[in-house]
Amino acid sequence: MVDANQSGCLFVGEGVILKGNFAVPDIASVSGVVEGDLSAKQVIVEASGLIRGKVVAESVDIRGEVAEQLTASRSLIIRSSGKVGGSVHYAEIEIEKG
8 A cells, every 4th residue: 555645656546537648756556547658666556446558667566457558667466356458568577376
């Protein structure tokens, strides 16, 4: 969980739909919906989260869904509930059973 008061972070709460392209200097945590491209140092897609756009980050942790292109320059973790559609690029990957 990301501290909502932390500087340089983006938190998209459950039930929120955010449209546009976003560049986040630190952590982006998505429990709602992002319709557009998202770049950040770290992206966390919670179980209720959905990103319909390109994702570019050093590390990505997916419990929800990324519907388009995904690039993780360092690490990608896909949890048992996670879904990814489109092309995926990563340096390291971990996929949970389930």
